[in-house]
Amino acid sequence: MSNSNKSQGTQAIILGIGDELLRGDYADLNSSLLARTLLQHGWTVLEIRVVPDDLHTLADAMADAGKRADLVISTGGLGPTDDDLTRHAAARAGGCELGFQEGAWQMVLDWYGKSDRTPPESNRRQALVPEGATPLHNPSGTAPGLRMELGRATLFCLPGPPREVGPMVELELKPWLGLHGPEGQFLHTSRVYLASLSESQFADEAGALLERHAHALVGVTAQAGRLAVTITARAATPEQAKGSAEAIQAQFLERFASHVYSTTEPTLEKVLGLKLIERGISVTVAESCTLGLVAAALGGVSGISKVLSETYCTYSNGAKTRRLGVDTAMLEQHGAVSEPVAQAMALGAAREASARLSVAITGLAGPDGGTEAKPVGLVCFACALDGQVVAVESKRFAPAGRAAIRAWATNRALHLLLLALGAPA
Amino acid sequence: MSNSNKSQGTQAIILGIGDELLRGDYADLNSSLLARTLLQHGWTVLEIRVVPDDLHTLADAMADAGKRADLVISTGGLGPTDDDLTRHAAARAGGCELGFQEGAWQMVLDWYGKSDRTPPESNRRQALVPEGATPLHNPSGTAPGLRMELGRATLFCLPGPPREVGPMVELELKPWLGLHGPEGQFLHTSRVYLASLSESQFADEAGALLERHAHALVGVTAQAGRLAVTITARAATPEQAKGSAEAIQAQFLERFASHVYSTTEPTLEKVLGLKLIERGISVTVAESCTLGLVAAALGGVSGISKVLSETYCTYSNGAKTRRLGVDTAMLEQHGAVSEPVAQAMALGAAREASARLSVAITGLAGPDGGTEAKPVGLVCFACALDGQVVAVESKRFAPAGRAAIRAWATNRALHLLLLALGAPA
Known part of the structure; x- marks a missing residue:
């Protein structure tokens, strides 16, 4: 045997x-x-x-x-x-x-x-x-x-x-x-990459899925809201190993459908960037608290210049108004970290860059500047496609430090852009 | 004993x-x-x-x-x-x-x-x-x-x-x-942080300095043009250990004066950001090939919003002209990756953001787009202070991949900003 x-x-x-x-x-x-x-x-x-x-x-x-x-x-x-x-x-x-x-x-x-x-x-x-x-x-x-x-x-x-x-x-x-490889012992590894999910949320949701499989090893690694799930199955033939790993993979794909961004490519921005290039959809970004991080992630994708002409790093209220046309009255009424301002930034960036798709991020990365109503970790996002706001939300990330909050917000923004493109990977 | x-x-x-x-x-x-x-x-x-x-x-x-x-x-x-x-x-x-x-x-x-x-x-x-x-x-x-x-x-x-x-x-x-440390055995660690230097350039220059010291251990770690040199000396008393480590540190400080950015803070952008905040010098960045990386580095420094209002991520020629006022004739004559364009970007960014200090980066991160005259890895930089260009240069980084070239260019840009502020750490 x-x-x-x-x-x-x-x-x-x-x-x-x-x-x-x-x-x-x-x-x-x-x-x-x-x-x-x-x-x-x-x-x-x-x-x-x-x-x-x-x-x-x-x-x-x-x-x-x-x-x-x-x-x-x-x-x-x-x-x-x-x-x-x-x-x-x-x-x-x-x-x-x-x-x-x-x-x-x-x-x-x-x-x-x-x-x-x-x-x-x-x-x-x-x-x-x-x-x-x-x-x-x-x-x-x-x-x-x-x-x-x-x-x-x-x-x-x-x-x-x-x-x-x-x-x-x-x-x-x-x-x-x-x-000198293994005889009669074959392994197959299938993967699932998820976004906008913490390791604990994953563990709660996946509990039973993680325990059920005697002949497979399921590993999870997390980084700022991105999770890599690795399913390695062993069997007597390559076909059986593949079948076994893919059956478990299918269960994860179903359970976490809205979070899945790939089964092959670990890098969220690459999945997004390649899809934008393939479909020829122009994109831009308006960043406040993530200042440059979303742009830098997209800029890492080879060939992105085909669909990206410029992005906006607007920290001050003045820059938001000057560059993106955000109304000063709106800034005064709602504050820079607010959903209306995020929407205005997303629409303004798309208009200025003549881009079909855009995302805006405005939040409090800390360590200072938080209030009871708007604590450090609060980040507002908006996503616009063809002149319409298609997503707007506020997230409250754990106050795990400026770098962690910016990294989480960056991954969420990239995921929102991907979700705006429709069907998951 | x-x-x-x-x-x-x-x-x-x-x-x-x-x-x-x-x-x-x-x-x-x-x-x-x-x-x-x-x-x-x-x-x-x-x-x-x-x-x-x-x-x-x-x-x-x-x-x-x-x-x-x-x-x-x-x-x-x-x-x-x-x-x-x-x-x-x-x-x-x-x-x-x-x-x-x-x-x-x-x-x-x-x-x-x-x-x-x-x-x-x-x-x-x-x-x-x-x-x-x-x-x-x-x-x-x-x-x-x-x-x-x-x-x-x-x-x-x-x-x-x-x-x-x-x-x-x-x-x-x-x-x-x-x-719970060792008794009667004291260690002291002194550090030197260097920028714009590869590990082999360092090894060539430092050769003798690295070998000479029997009671000290010199370690070097390199990352995209930044080097951390750690000098750990052992001695029978804390004072002797400190004296011994600091004597070696002084030799490195002298030998690498123009590259030293700190003896305490490993993060170049933090050294730069704190100096800008302390002196109240407003800053901006115009990025092409590094798209967002320099902005993101500065954005990681707490309190940077005191001196940074906005930065520019201008990939296309159109964006360079529209946002930073770079002359279209100049872009045609010299190409986007050129020292004249880098200078125009730095001056334009400073003017648009009403910032005293600015840096511009335009280069070829690859993998495609290189020519014999302008190979992948070529990056042009310019730095402006109070309306004057204070540094302009072209670097040819090793074609070690898009991510490596962008990281090297980012660290060089941050170092140019720091050098523009005068006296080393």
Whole structure:
């Protein structure tokens, strides 16, 4: 039965090596790249472990990983200096000798040869290879990688710099994964991207949906009102895995219909921008409290200039009147943070930019300026299409700080524009 | 001797919790923040370990860490959904009961109360606390943290979102570290923040400065032309550590004088914004390729509305002419991405907004639209003060993608505004 040995041969451990990671000089970007790559190939990552440049600790961590997993991938510690100990640790963990290898040395010579240089003496260290290990070509740096057997596992040792790891994942790791993937164990991941929803609202609504599925893993990550739901199903055939993941996905699509903005593209502004470009609908934005954030999100979409000519960042009342034609009497009567002003801003921006679609955002991002009637976190929105206001609303976001309120308001504004375009993704 | 027991009681293990980290959805940013914080307080991080949302594995990892370290800090798994298992694992690892605690529930109620809401039922899970543990106030989110004794260690459980972890590190972790730090081993950290410099330019210039210091650790992190240099010195007394760190800091300040924007505040736009507010200098921005990014950066500074009335996001040539008065003949002759147009945009924006200071950005962020004469990555800037152009330049950023080019251009524009104000920080 394929399920009975499902954990046979597809469990991986990732080791990040280097004092600089334990000092927090850098976030460990290599491990997330490796984790994504492994997931795509049907492997389960048991653990990511970051360990120091210490021979004993490193050899122990490798030997331990070699007992628990079928694949161990390390990054870092292959440089030419004395604190680069990965080769030595791999030899010690594998109980074998470390020796100078001509093949690995040739790789180092080739790297230097590309720019007509000869390697310094310290680089000879990079040609040390544990007995029986295969050196791996590194197209972007001096340090060759290594592949060897260790315990029940295969060990890959890759260099530390992320710009060297990326190409080696493509050239060395992925081909190996293609030949050593899980047998009779297939994974399929389906996704649902939601907007205008907090993680707790999602949890309340989704409760039963999250528990029901024995053969699927449902993960949720949240960011300022955007949620990414990942459904990973396992099955004995690719078709079954796909069917299982998509059946659960369909339940989420139904339950959260008005919040769904994509099943493939995580970036809300990209979904929106591409739809605007595809339909040739011109767009503009009038921003007060989000000053520039909605414009900047749209500006990140390649080709948006086809449908976007200009947007408005109007902080002061004077700018709202001068640029967007908001009536001064209205500003006095209702205040800048009000639904009538949001509507006037949306209509004024569309008129000024000759745009079919527009959104306006005016609110209190704080930390100062709130009152009992209009507290920090209150944001008014309006959306206009072809000269008509099609949505107007006030939201009261949690007072989680200026940056959080602006981020929430930005995502809500982008979602309102998308909703104004009709049918969900 | 104070040095003889320096590693007594100062060893820490960091646990990152969450399937999303093992899937590689995100890099583990919390762990690097925690590692930096611990280093600054004289602690040694033995290991960073990322583990899945699995009760058994999680409890084992916690119990194991509690045997090997004096301090264990976890992030993640405190949310309201069923895959949030940190509280349960901490109770199991500690061999104690998990119970609903009114104090923790009050924290959840307070969070919702701030915005006149009541928590959904699923949030009651966040008030579960292992027997004997102390709930920790989370000022930026629903989930209270936890602190409890576990084996020989103290265990801190913090939430997962980095924007919630940062404030809790300040409010809960640092005060605790201040009371439980190493004895007789003092650290002092000095910083230098630089703009308009790549990491390799920095490394080339700083070479000798980076190597010379035996008792200090110099770390550098780079982001789109901004660099944070951290100098951490160790010594037997606080005064010696401070003197040593500051002496090295002074060398960096001298070597990189024209790039330094602060020694205390990492955020360039905050340094700029506070200076503008303090001096009462009105400011505006005319953006083409950065569309909204410079405005959004300034808009993040509390109180900026005192000196900022409006800014301009002018993508099309028409908008540049209509909004900023850029001559159509000039646009035809030089093209939109040119120094004359940048100057006209900066002067026009200042005039329209009645602002004393302005910056304009016009460039090619790509991926399409480049030519041999004007390749993707070319960005023209101009800065005007009191009706005079005070800086004009063309930069050719590496074609590292639309987002990278826009981010570099944004930081350069902010730096030009700061330079226009005169004397460095």
